[in-house]
Amino acid sequence: xxxxxxxxxxxxxxxxxxxxxxxxxxxxxxxxxxxxxxxxxxxxxxxxxxxxxxxxxxxxxxxxxxxxxxxxxxxxxxxxxxxxxxxxxxxxxxxxxxxxxxxxxxxxxxxxxxxxxxxxxxxxxxxxxxxxxxxxxxxxxxxxxxxxxxxxxxxxxxxxxxxxxxxxxxxxxxxxxxxxxxxxxxxxxxxxxxxxxxxxxxxxxxxxxxxxxxxxxxxxxxxxxxxxxxxxxxxxxxxxxxxxxxxxxxxxxxxxxxxxxxxxxxxxxxxxxxxxxxxxxxxxxxxxxxxxxxxxxxxx
Numbered sequence: 001x002x003x004x005x006x007x008x009x010x011x012x013x014x015x016x017x018x019x020x021x022x023x024x025x026x027x028x029x030x031x032x033x034x035x036x037x038x039x040x041x042x043x044x045x046x047x048x049x050x051x052x053x054x055x056x057x058x059x060x061x062x063x064x065x066x067x068x069x070x071x072x073x074x075x076x077x078x079x080x081x082x083x084x085x086x087x088x089x090x091x092x093x094x095x096x097x098x099x100x101x102x103x104x105x106x107x108x109x110x111x112x113x114x115x116x117x118x119x120x121x122x123x124x125x126x127x128x129x130x131x132x133x134x135x136x137x138x139x140x141x142x143x144x145x146x147x148x149x150x151x152x153x154x155x156x157x158x159x160x161x162x163x164x165x166x167x168x169x170x171x172x173x174x175x176x177x178x179x180x181x182x183x184x185x186x187x188x189x190x191x192x193x194x195x196x197x198x199x200x201x202x203x204x205x206x207x208x209x210x211x212x213x214x215x216x217x218x219x220x221x222x223x224x225x226x227x228x229x230x231x232x233x234x235x236x237x238x239x240x241x242x243x244x245x246x247x248x249x250x251x252x253x254x255x256x257x258x259x260x261x262x263x264x265x266x267x268x269x270x271x272x273x274x275x276x277x278x279x280x281x282x283x284x285x286x287x288x289x290x291x292x293x294x295x296x297x298x299x300x
Contacts, residue, residue, distance in 0.1 A: 061200025186221025
Protein backbone atom coordinates (compact mmCIF):
# COMPACT_ATOMS: atom_id res chain seq x y z
CA UNK A 1 0.00 0.00 0.00
CA UNK A 2 1.34 3.41 -0.96
CA UNK A 3 2.42 5.72 1.86
CA UNK A 4 -0.39 8.21 1.27
CA UNK A 5 -2.94 5.43 1.73
CA UNK A 6 -1.09 3.95 4.69
CA UNK A 7 -1.46 7.34 6.36
CA UNK A 8 -5.19 7.41 5.65
CA UNK A 9 -5.60 3.90 7.03
CA UNK A 10 -3.67 4.83 10.17
CA UNK A 11 -5.78 7.98 10.53
CA UNK A 12 -8.96 5.91 10.39
CA UNK A 13 -7.65 3.30 12.83
CA UNK A 14 -6.45 5.97 15.26
CA UNK A 15 -9.82 7.73 15.15
CA UNK A 16 -11.62 4.46 15.78
CA UNK A 17 -9.33 3.36 18.61
CA UNK A 18 -9.57 6.69 20.41
CA UNK A 19 -13.36 6.64 20.22
CA UNK A 20 -13.55 3.00 21.34
CA UNK A 21 -11.35 3.81 24.33
CA UNK A 22 -13.66 6.71 25.20
CA UNK A 23 -16.70 4.48 24.91
CA UNK A 24 -15.16 1.80 27.14
CA UNK A 25 -14.33 4.14 30.04
CA UNK A 26 -17.94 4.05 31.29
CA UNK A 27 -18.07 2.13 34.59
CA UNK A 28 -21.48 2.33 36.30
CA UNK A 29 -21.49 1.24 39.92
CA UNK A 30 -22.11 -2.49 40.31
CA UNK A 31 -21.19 -3.32 36.72
CA UNK A 32 -17.45 -2.73 36.91
CA UNK A 33 -16.48 -6.35 36.19
CA UNK A 34 -18.48 -6.68 32.99
CA UNK A 35 -17.38 -3.22 31.82
CA UNK A 36 -13.75 -4.23 32.39
CA UNK A 37 -14.32 -7.36 30.31
CA UNK A 38 -15.94 -5.32 27.55
CA UNK A 39 -12.99 -2.91 27.49
CA UNK A 40 -10.49 -5.78 27.60
CA UNK A 41 -11.83 -7.28 24.37
CA UNK A 42 -12.79 -4.04 22.66
CA UNK A 43 -9.36 -2.48 23.08
CA UNK A 44 -7.34 -5.62 22.30
CA UNK A 45 -6.32 -4.28 18.90
CA UNK A 46 -7.34 -5.78 15.59
CA UNK A 47 -7.46 -4.48 12.05
CA UNK A 48 -10.69 -2.47 12.52
CA UNK A 49 -11.55 -3.34 8.92
CA UNK A 50 -15.33 -3.07 9.33
CA UNK A 51 -15.46 0.47 10.76
CA UNK A 52 -12.72 1.52 8.32
CA UNK A 53 -14.91 0.34 5.44
CA UNK A 54 -17.86 2.26 6.86
CA UNK A 55 -15.83 5.47 7.10
CA UNK A 56 -14.36 5.09 3.63
CA UNK A 57 -17.71 4.45 1.95
CA UNK A 58 -19.05 7.45 3.83
CA UNK A 59 -16.21 9.55 2.37
CA UNK A 60 -16.76 8.14 -1.13
CA UNK A 61 -20.41 9.18 -0.93
CA UNK A 62 -19.56 12.72 0.14
CA UNK A 63 -20.20 12.40 3.89
CA UNK A 64 -18.45 13.72 6.99
CA UNK A 65 -16.39 10.92 8.55
CA UNK A 66 -16.30 12.69 11.92
CA UNK A 67 -20.09 12.54 12.10
CA UNK A 68 -20.01 8.91 10.94
CA UNK A 69 -17.42 7.78 13.51
CA UNK A 70 -19.77 6.83 16.33
CA UNK A 71 -21.97 4.69 14.09
CA UNK A 72 -18.90 3.09 12.50
CA UNK A 73 -17.64 2.19 15.97
CA UNK A 74 -20.99 0.54 16.69
CA UNK A 75 -20.08 -2.03 14.03
CA UNK A 76 -16.86 -2.82 15.88
CA UNK A 77 -18.80 -3.33 19.11
CA UNK A 78 -20.91 -5.95 17.34
CA UNK A 79 -17.82 -7.57 15.84
CA UNK A 80 -16.13 -7.74 19.26
CA UNK A 81 -19.25 -9.22 20.86
CA UNK A 82 -19.27 -11.92 18.18
CA UNK A 83 -15.61 -12.77 18.85
CA UNK A 84 -16.19 -13.06 22.61
CA UNK A 85 -19.08 -15.45 22.02
CA UNK A 86 -17.20 -17.37 19.29
CA UNK A 87 -14.42 -18.14 21.75
CA UNK A 88 -16.70 -19.54 24.47
CA UNK A 89 -16.40 -23.26 25.33
CA UNK A 90 -19.90 -23.92 23.98
CA UNK A 91 -18.87 -22.46 20.61
CA UNK A 92 -15.30 -22.67 19.23
CA UNK A 93 -13.65 -23.05 22.66
CA UNK A 94 -10.60 -20.88 21.90
CA UNK A 95 -8.30 -19.85 24.75
CA UNK A 96 -6.54 -17.02 22.90
CA UNK A 97 -7.61 -14.05 20.84
CA UNK A 98 -5.28 -11.39 19.38
CA UNK A 99 -2.29 -12.77 21.23
CA UNK A 100 -3.73 -12.87 24.73
CA UNK A 101 -6.26 -14.79 26.76
CA UNK A 102 -9.81 -14.91 25.44
CA UNK A 103 -12.37 -12.94 27.42
CA UNK A 104 -13.79 -16.01 29.14
CA UNK A 105 -10.32 -17.24 30.17
CA UNK A 106 -9.61 -13.84 31.74
CA UNK A 107 -12.97 -13.09 33.36
CA UNK A 108 -14.90 -16.37 33.40
CA UNK A 109 -17.62 -17.65 31.09
CA UNK A 110 -20.47 -15.86 32.83
CA UNK A 111 -18.94 -12.38 32.67
CA UNK A 112 -17.68 -12.96 29.11
CA UNK A 113 -21.16 -13.96 27.99
CA UNK A 114 -22.63 -10.82 29.54
CA UNK A 115 -19.84 -8.66 28.12
CA UNK A 116 -20.76 -9.84 24.63
CA UNK A 117 -24.45 -9.19 25.28
CA UNK A 118 -23.67 -5.72 26.60
CA UNK A 119 -21.52 -4.81 23.60
CA UNK A 120 -24.30 -5.90 21.26
CA UNK A 121 -26.89 -3.70 22.96
CA UNK A 122 -24.42 -0.81 23.31
CA UNK A 123 -23.96 -0.76 19.53
CA UNK A 124 -27.59 0.18 18.97
CA UNK A 125 -27.46 2.66 21.84
CA UNK A 126 -24.58 4.41 20.06
CA UNK A 127 -26.47 4.73 16.80
CA UNK A 128 -29.75 5.82 18.36
CA UNK A 129 -27.97 8.39 20.56
CA UNK A 130 -26.43 9.91 17.42
CA UNK A 131 -29.94 10.42 16.05
CA UNK A 132 -31.25 11.70 19.37
CA UNK A 133 -28.55 14.38 19.65
CA UNK A 134 -28.93 15.42 15.99
CA UNK A 135 -25.60 14.25 14.55
CA UNK A 136 -27.60 12.14 12.12
CA UNK A 137 -31.27 12.34 11.19
CA UNK A 138 -33.79 10.04 12.81
CA UNK A 139 -34.47 8.51 9.39
CA UNK A 140 -30.77 7.78 8.95
CA UNK A 141 -30.61 6.28 12.43
CA UNK A 142 -33.51 3.94 11.67
CA UNK A 143 -31.92 2.85 8.39
CA UNK A 144 -28.59 2.17 10.09
CA UNK A 145 -30.20 0.17 12.88
CA UNK A 146 -32.18 -1.85 10.33
CA UNK A 147 -29.08 -2.54 8.21
CA UNK A 148 -27.03 -3.64 11.19
CA UNK A 149 -29.69 -5.71 12.94
CA UNK A 150 -30.83 -7.50 9.79
CA UNK A 151 -27.26 -8.51 8.96
CA UNK A 152 -26.38 -9.92 12.36
CA UNK A 153 -29.55 -11.90 13.13
CA UNK A 154 -30.82 -15.26 11.92
CA UNK A 155 -30.59 -14.12 8.29
CA UNK A 156 -27.00 -12.98 8.79
CA UNK A 157 -24.17 -13.54 11.25
CA UNK A 158 -26.05 -15.65 13.79
CA UNK A 159 -27.65 -17.70 11.03
CA UNK A 160 -24.18 -18.44 9.69
CA UNK A 161 -22.99 -19.44 13.14
CA UNK A 162 -25.86 -21.91 13.44
CA UNK A 163 -24.94 -23.55 10.13
CA UNK A 164 -21.31 -23.63 11.25
CA UNK A 165 -22.11 -25.34 14.55
CA UNK A 166 -24.47 -27.86 13.02
CA UNK A 167 -21.97 -28.70 10.27
CA UNK A 168 -19.11 -29.67 12.58
CA UNK A 169 -17.80 -33.18 12.01
CA UNK A 170 -19.62 -33.74 8.73
CA UNK A 171 -19.01 -32.94 5.10
CA UNK A 172 -21.15 -30.19 3.61
CA UNK A 173 -21.67 -29.04 0.04
CA UNK A 174 -19.87 -26.05 -1.39
CA UNK A 175 -23.27 -24.36 -1.71
CA UNK A 176 -23.89 -24.76 2.03
CA UNK A 177 -20.35 -23.55 2.80
CA UNK A 178 -20.93 -20.45 0.67
CA UNK A 179 -24.22 -19.78 2.48
CA UNK A 180 -22.51 -20.28 5.85
CA UNK A 181 -19.70 -17.83 5.18
CA UNK A 182 -21.84 -15.23 3.39
CA UNK A 183 -23.80 -15.00 6.62
CA UNK A 184 -21.21 -15.64 9.32
CA UNK A 185 -18.44 -13.41 7.93
CA UNK A 186 -19.82 -11.55 4.95
CA UNK A 187 -23.01 -10.12 6.44
CA UNK A 188 -21.31 -7.80 8.93
CA UNK A 189 -18.87 -6.60 6.27
CA UNK A 190 -21.85 -5.90 4.02
CA UNK A 191 -23.58 -3.99 6.81
CA UNK A 192 -20.46 -1.86 7.28
CA UNK A 193 -20.25 -0.91 3.60
CA UNK A 194 -23.96 -0.14 3.28
CA UNK A 195 -24.02 1.83 6.52
CA UNK A 196 -21.08 3.88 5.24
CA UNK A 197 -23.04 4.78 2.12
CA UNK A 198 -26.06 5.83 4.18
CA UNK A 199 -23.85 7.87 6.51
CA UNK A 200 -22.43 9.52 3.38
CA UNK A 201 -25.88 10.65 2.29
CA UNK A 202 -27.13 7.86 0.05
CA UNK A 203 -30.90 7.89 0.14
CA UNK A 204 -33.31 5.07 -0.60
CA UNK A 205 -33.22 6.06 -4.27
CA UNK A 206 -29.44 5.74 -4.64
CA UNK A 207 -29.77 2.18 -5.85
CA UNK A 208 -26.65 2.12 -8.03
CA UNK A 209 -24.21 3.00 -5.25
CA UNK A 210 -25.95 0.90 -2.61
CA UNK A 211 -26.09 -2.09 -4.95
CA UNK A 212 -22.43 -1.69 -5.93
CA UNK A 213 -21.34 -1.37 -2.28
CA UNK A 214 -23.37 -4.46 -1.37
CA UNK A 215 -21.93 -6.52 -4.22
CA UNK A 216 -18.41 -5.36 -3.39
CA UNK A 217 -18.94 -6.41 0.23
CA UNK A 218 -20.29 -9.83 -0.70
CA UNK A 219 -17.21 -10.62 -2.78
CA UNK A 220 -14.84 -9.12 -0.23
CA UNK A 221 -16.47 -10.99 2.65
CA UNK A 222 -16.07 -14.33 0.93
CA UNK A 223 -12.47 -13.59 -0.09
CA UNK A 224 -11.75 -12.46 3.48
CA UNK A 225 -13.04 -15.76 4.88
CA UNK A 226 -11.08 -17.83 2.37
CA UNK A 227 -7.89 -16.06 3.44
CA UNK A 228 -8.83 -16.77 7.07
CA UNK A 229 -9.24 -20.46 6.19
CA UNK A 230 -5.86 -20.48 4.45
CA UNK A 231 -4.14 -18.77 7.38
CA UNK A 232 -5.59 -21.32 9.79
CA UNK A 233 -3.48 -23.87 7.90
CA UNK A 234 -0.40 -21.85 6.90
CA UNK A 235 -0.13 -19.17 9.60
CA UNK A 236 1.57 -19.14 13.00
CA UNK A 237 0.39 -18.30 16.50
CA UNK A 238 2.68 -15.26 16.49
CA UNK A 239 1.08 -13.94 13.30
CA UNK A 240 -2.54 -14.76 14.11
CA UNK A 241 -2.55 -14.28 17.88
CA UNK A 242 -4.47 -17.54 18.30
CA UNK A 243 -3.79 -21.26 17.79
CA UNK A 244 -3.65 -22.49 14.21
CA UNK A 245 -5.30 -25.65 12.95
CA UNK A 246 -8.40 -25.14 15.09
CA UNK A 247 -10.75 -25.63 12.10
CA UNK A 248 -9.37 -29.11 11.43
CA UNK A 249 -9.36 -29.98 15.13
CA UNK A 250 -13.05 -29.08 15.41
CA UNK A 251 -14.01 -30.90 12.22
CA UNK A 252 -15.09 -27.72 10.42
CA UNK A 253 -15.66 -27.54 6.69
CA UNK A 254 -13.68 -24.68 5.16
CA UNK A 255 -12.80 -23.44 1.70
CA UNK A 256 -9.43 -25.16 2.12
CA UNK A 257 -11.02 -28.54 2.90
CA UNK A 258 -13.48 -28.04 0.03
CA UNK A 259 -11.10 -26.71 -2.62
CA UNK A 260 -7.56 -27.38 -1.44
CA UNK A 261 -4.98 -24.69 -0.70
CA UNK A 262 -4.10 -23.76 -4.28
CA UNK A 263 -7.65 -23.52 -5.56
CA UNK A 264 -8.76 -21.69 -2.43
CA UNK A 265 -6.07 -19.07 -3.05
CA UNK A 266 -7.15 -18.76 -6.67
CA UNK A 267 -10.78 -18.30 -5.61
CA UNK A 268 -9.78 -15.59 -3.12
CA UNK A 269 -7.92 -13.77 -5.91
CA UNK A 270 -10.90 -14.10 -8.28
CA UNK A 271 -13.31 -12.75 -5.69
CA UNK A 272 -10.97 -9.88 -4.85
CA UNK A 273 -10.81 -8.83 -8.49
CA UNK A 274 -14.59 -9.12 -8.74
CA UNK A 275 -14.97 -6.95 -5.65
CA UNK A 276 -12.74 -4.30 -7.23
CA UNK A 277 -14.90 -4.25 -10.36
CA UNK A 278 -17.90 -3.00 -8.33
CA UNK A 279 -16.04 0.16 -7.31
CA UNK A 280 -16.34 1.67 -10.80
CA UNK A 281 -19.42 3.73 -9.93
CA UNK A 282 -17.48 5.57 -7.19
CA UNK A 283 -14.78 8.22 -7.66
CA UNK A 284 -11.39 8.35 -5.92
CA UNK A 285 -11.27 4.66 -4.99
CA UNK A 286 -7.48 4.28 -4.88
CA UNK A 287 -7.36 3.79 -1.12
CA UNK A 288 -10.20 1.27 -1.07
CA UNK A 289 -8.71 -0.65 -4.00
CA UNK A 290 -5.34 -0.96 -2.28
CA UNK A 291 -6.96 -1.86 1.04
CA UNK A 292 -8.89 -4.61 -0.75
CA UNK A 293 -5.67 -6.03 -2.18
CA UNK A 294 -3.99 -5.80 1.25
CA UNK A 295 -6.70 -8.02 2.70
CA UNK A 296 -5.90 -10.67 0.10
CA UNK A 297 -2.22 -10.79 1.05
CA UNK A 298 -2.54 -10.27 4.81
CA UNK A 299 -0.82 -12.52 7.34
CA UNK A 300 -3.32 -12.13 10.20
